[in-house]
Amino acid sequence: MLQRIGTKLFLADGCDVDPAALIPVMQGWIQRRQLPGLLIDVADYSHVHHGPGIMLIGNEGDLSVDFGEGRAGILYMRKREHAPRLPDGLLACVRQCLLAAELLQRDNRLPDLQVEVSETRVILSDRLRAPNTPEAFASLRGDLAIFAYRLYGDASLDRALDDPRENLAVTVNTADEHDLAGLLGRTAAASMA
Amino acid sequence: MSESWKATLQDKMPLEWSHEIDIFEGQMELRRQDRLDEKVFAETRLRRGVYGQRYDNGQRHDGIETRPLEFPSGELTKGPDTMWDAPGMQRIKVPYGGLSIAQMEALADLAEEYSDAILHVTTRQDFQLHYIHIDDTPDLMRRLAAVGLTTREACGNSVRNVTACPLAGVCRDQTFDVTPYSAALANFLLGHDDVQDFGRKFKVAFSGCEHHACALVNMHDLGFLARTRNVNGETQRGFTIYVGGGLGTVPHQAEVLEEFATVEEILPISQAVSRVFARHGEKRNRNRARIKFLVASLGIEEFRRLVREERKLLPRDEAWTDWIDDVPVEWERPLKAGMSLNGAERPEGFDEWFRTNVYRQRQPGYSVITVNLPLGDITSWQMRQLADIAREYVSDNVRTTVEQNIVLRWVPDADLPALYRALKSVGLGDAGAGTIVDITACPGTDTCKLGIASSRGLAAELRQRLAVRNATMPDAVKDLKIKISGCFNSCGQHHVADIGFFGNSRRSGNHKVPHFQVVLGGQWDENAGSFGLAMTAVPAKSVPEVLDALTDRYVAERERGENFQSWVRRLGRKEVRAMFQQWTKLPAYEEKPDLFLDWGDSRSYSIGDIGVGECAGEVVSLFSIEISKAESEHFDALLALDEGDYRQAEGRSYQAMLMAARALVRTQFLDVSMDADDIVSEFRTRFYDTELFFDRYAKGKFARYLFARHTRAPERNDQQEARRRIEEAQLFIEATHAAEARINGVIVNPA
Numbered sequence: 001m002l003q004r005i006g007t008k009l010f011l012a013d014g015c016d017v018d019p020a021a022l023i024p025v026m027q028g029w030i031q032r033r034q035l036p037g038l039l040i041d042v043a044d045y046s047h048v049h050h051g052p053g054i055m056l057i058g059n060e061g062d063l064s065v066d067f068g069e070g071r072a073g074i075l076y077m078r079k080r081e082h083a084p085r086l087p088d089g090l091l092a093c094v095r096q097c098l099l100a101a102e103l104l105q106r107d108n109r110l111p112d113l114q115v116e117v118s119e120t121r122v123i124l125s126d127r128l129r130a131p132n133t134p135e136a137f138a139s140l141r142g143d144l145a146i147f148a149y150r151l152y153g154d155a156s157l158d159r160a161l162d163d164p165r166e167n168l169a170v171t172v173n174t175a176d177e178h179d180l181a182g183l184l185g186r187t188a189a190a191s192m193a
Numbered sequence: 194m195s196e197s198w199k200a201t202l203q204d205k206m207p208l209e210w211s212h213e214i215d216i217f218e219g220q221m222e223l224r225r226q227d228r229l230d231e232k233v234f235a236e237t238r239l240r241r242g243v244y245g246q247r248y249d250n251g252q253r254h255d256g257i258e259t260r261p262l263e264f265p266s267g268e269l270t271k272g273p274d275t276m277w278d279a280p281g282m283q284r285i286k287v288p289y290g291g292l293s294i295a296q297m298e299a300l301a302d303l304a305e306e307y308s309d310a311i312l313h314v315t316t317r318q319d320f321q322l323h324y325i326h327i328d329d330t331p332d333l334m335r336r337l338a339a340v341g342l343t344t345r346e347a348c349g350n351s352v353r354n355v356t357a358c359p360l361a362g363v364c365r366d367q368t369f370d371v372t373p374y375s376a377a378l379a380n381f382l383l384g385h386d387d388v389q390d391f392g393r394k395f396k397v398a399f400s401g402c403e404h405h406a407c408a409l410v411n412m413h414d415l416g417f418l419a420r421t422r423n424v425n426g427e428t429q430r431g432f433t434i435y436v437g438g439g440l441g442t443v444p445h446q447a448e449v450l451e452e453f454a455t456v457e458e459i460l461p462i463s464q465a466v467s468r469v470f471a472r473h474g475e476k477r478n479r480n481r482a483r484i485k486f487l488v489a490s491l492g493i494e495e496f497r498r499l500v501r502e503e504r505k506l507l508p509r510d511e512a513w514t515d516w517i518d519d520v521p522v523e524w525e526r527p528l529k530a531g532m533s534l535n536g537a538e539r540p541e542g543f544d545e546w547f548r549t550n551v552y553r554q555r556q557p558g559y560s561v562i563t564v565n566l567p568l569g570d571i572t573s574w575q576m577r578q579l580a581d582i583a584r585e586y587v588s589d590n591v592r593t594t595v596e597q598n599i600v601l602r603w604v605p606d607a608d609l610p611a612l613y614r615a616l617k618s619v620g621l622g623d624a625g626a627g628t629i630v631d632i633t634a635c636p637g638t639d640t641c642k643l644g645i646a647s648s649r650g651l652a653a654e655l656r657q658r659l660a661v662r663n664a665t666m667p668d669a670v671k672d673l674k675i676k677i678s679g680c681f682n683s684c685g686q687h688h689v690a691d692i693g694f695f696g697n698s699r700r701s702g703n704h705k706v707p708h709f710q711v712v713l714g715g716q717w718d719e720n721a722g723s724f725g726l727a728m729t730a731v732p733a734k735s736v737p738e739v740l741d742a743l744t745d746r747y748v749a750e751r752e753r754g755e756n757f758q759s760w761v762r763r764l765g766r767k768e769v770r771a772m773f774q775q776w777t778k779l780p781a782y783e784e785k786p787d788l789f790l791d792w793g794d795s796r797s798y799s800i801g802d803i804g805v806g807e808c809a810g811e812v813v814s815l816f817s818i819e820i821s822k823a824e825s826e827h828f829d830a831l832l833a834l835d836e837g838d839y840r841q842a843e844g845r846s847y848q849a850m851l852m853a854a855r856a857l858v859r860t861q862f863l864d865v866s867m868d869a870d871d872i873v874s875e876f877r878t879r880f881y882d883t884e885l886f887f888d889r890y891a892k893g894k895f896a897r898y899l900f901a902r903h904t905r906a907p908e909r910n911d912q913q914e915a916r917r918r919i920e921e922a923q924l925f926i927e928a929t930h931a932a933e934a935r936i937n938g939v940i941v942n943p944a
Binding site for chain 1: 248310572
């Protein structure tokens with residue numbers, strides 16, 4: 001089973017985020033237990049170029065406002081075991097991103113932050129079972145398509161990164177109109193367990 | 194598609210390493226079944242480099258209250274008070290800092306899959322990965338083993354990573370390349386029977402010359418300094434061997450064990466030292482268990498005698514010398530031919546980068562370039578890009594440094610502009626390597642269980658501020674070194690910086706305030722030739738202002754050619770302290786709440802589970818008044834040291850400890866007399882025997898400084914003894930502050 005899986009929702013173009021402002025926001029989430037799962041600490045990597053930015057460390061997975069590839073977004077990487085089927089696990093990951101997006105957009109300390117929901121990046125961080133090759137992508141395509149359908153309905157899947165050393169990453173795009181509330185509804189059945 | 198790394202990598206790992214990892218995995222299973230004692234497992238785990246991290250006791254202060262972290266494995270522990278599921282740190286040894294491209298790529302993968310996609314270079318040329326689950330460590334170790342890296346004895350009471358000058362082999366001033374010798378010793382001691390029974394860790398370093406700082410042999414348990422001598426017209430290679438150095442809470446300069454040992458002798462002498470340390474070193478009291486204490490208590494002459502006796506008794510081992518014939522004339526080969534830079538187009542920013550990050554090798558046409566890593570961090574993606582850059586320009590000629598950077602060696606000078614562009618494009622082209630912006634910091638409160646203040650938070654803030662001013666900064670300031678530790682344990686090497694800081698805390702009313710002790714006058718050059726001394730503690734949030742005041746005044750007042758250490762000496766401790774006075778008086782919380790926060794952390798400051806009780810509500814406590822007298826006495830000891838009056842410096846330090854102890858005793862028993870015996874007796878009964886003075890990690894260590902000095906006055910009154918007593922008094926006073934806050938403080942943590 002793929003254990004290290006994740007999803008990333010990108011911030012809207014032109015959206016400027018001050019990483020320092022995210023620290024009290026995420027500390028507040030821990031205090032108020034505002035996200036599912038065991039939340040442990042906040043790590044500041046804002047000093048690193050195109051890095052994980054500000055990271056909320058959890059037991060089941062880590063959530064960050066991540067600057068990887070130079071595109072800011074909300075990344076949730078599951079670390080521990082999850083639902084036995086990959087589509088269910090990915091839905092739980094994207095739900096975590098959506099819940100975080102909702103909290104961030106609602107927070108008046110981050111007035112400019114907007115999350116774009118029509119694109120989801122899927123990350124499979126397991127070079128043993130899912131190397132970044134066309135073959136591995138092809139073999140997992142069925143499960144990824146189920147995930148994409150349950151999230152968006154109609155959606156396209158594309159392998160995102162060519163470098164075989166990188167994680168297998170897949171871009172899931174939809175042309176349909178979706179908003180945050182609607183996607184939260186579509187993923188409501190997904191569980192962190 | 195294979196289902197396990199073990200099966201996939203079986204043929205790629207050295208057999209012995211593979212077997213050791215299997216054993217560790219078996220021990221993990223035994224521990225899960227509670228068939229292996231948690232203390233035994235903890236030491237086993239540490240010897241595999243699997244280290245604890247902050248909050249692994251299963252609780253965390255979230256800014257409002259201390260709350261349990263309810264990990265899914267429940268009560269299962271991986272050591273005393275260390276929860277199984279709690280994120281931990283994995284340290285990875287990199288002997289002499291030498292890295293190959295394959296290793297860089299493997300490290301990048303591991304950080305991404307098991308950690309947080311960040312690789313952290315340590316002050317001992319290791320890598321550390323944080324937030325690792327112990328269940329992932331066997332596979333992580335297998336993937337490292339497959340590229341020739343091990344975590345064995347990266348932590349625990351054994352021989353840690355053997356470090357060496359990152360310029361070894363290409364340095365213009367070296368006696369000879371120490372790389373093969375450091376590699377041979379690292380290989381010889383790894384897992385050796387004679388290094389398995391130490392009371393504490395053991396650190397080894399190699400330096401190719403005396404004058405530069407690259408290897409810091411003076412602050413190591415065992416240090417090797419390259420030497421040559423002429424024997425019958427032939428040049429013979431060897432080393433001056435140093436022993437008993439170390440930073441830690443009380444720094445010790447190493448002593449010379451052997452003026453000249455031939456290369457054939459360095460392994461057997463190291464083995465003999467290990468045996469003497471294992472046999473005679475302290476085992477029960479870990480605070481006195483480093484070899485520096487053994488050397489200090491025996492005296493170097495006796496220690497040397499024991500080592501020489503032991504050396505004679507060692508049975509001959511082929512491994513001592515069988516590597517020597519294979520030592521190549523050049524350890525490394527350049528990928529490309531050396532070519533001069535002349536005439537090449539220079540991109541924007543290149544000249545400044547060239548000034549600070551490029552070192553001209555002894556081999557014409559080649560340079561070493563330093564990749565300046567902020568806080569020692571590099572992402573997985575950046576590491577892969579750096580591996581590609583290495584592949585194009587230098588091949589496997591890559592090393593980590595004790596200043597938490599990475600160097601690429603054997604870069605043809607003509608390639609420097611293109612290389613700079615390539616580094617810049619992946620965010621690794623920052624100038625300022627080895628200057629004031631290139632700040633060293635230990636993990637501190639970010640991840641370390643012992644951290645008192647946020648060394649990384651402070652380092653990030655200072656780096657950002659200094660980078661803005663860098664272009665207009667005078668060279669005299671640019672070349673200063675700043676090093677920061679999160680506590681008194683010196684992992685950030687604050688003792689050997691021009692300007693060092695170590696974390697501590699103070700109480701103001703009912704609130705704790707993160708502080709940093711300012712340490713001035715340390716020497717990085719001459720292999721850490723002298724240690725700085727603490728001046729005064731200032732609030733963490735005031736450090737940038739303190740630094741500005743210090744550097745501005747240095748620029749304004751320094752005399753021609755005067756370096757920072759000389760200027761500090763000339764200014765005098767009184768004047769330095771007076772300069773800092775405005776920051777040492779703490780306002781009420783309501784007046785300046787920001788001061789009560791640490792850098793990079795929005796939670797109200799806390800150093801753990803501080804007892805909640807009735808609010809004393811005092812404005813200035815009796816303790817505050819009395820402890821300030823102890824601090825004043827300590828300061829006078831420092832002045833006496835400056836004046837060369839070592840007897841008085843030592844005596845005043847002892848007096849300061851007595852006064853601090855009395856201040857604490859008087860919080861319970863006002864009528865304690867001024868008699869030293871009475872003070873010590875009352876202190877022992879009320880605070881030591883009851884363990885009220887103990888903190889979670891140091892326990893009663895600092896109290897024992899007082900007891901030891903009270904029992905026995907020093908036999909000699911030299912500078913070293915006086916400095917040691919001053920350091921001990923400083924730490925005792927800090928511990929008294931902390932104890933008083935724990936016992937009497939009602940710490941309010943506003944949301």
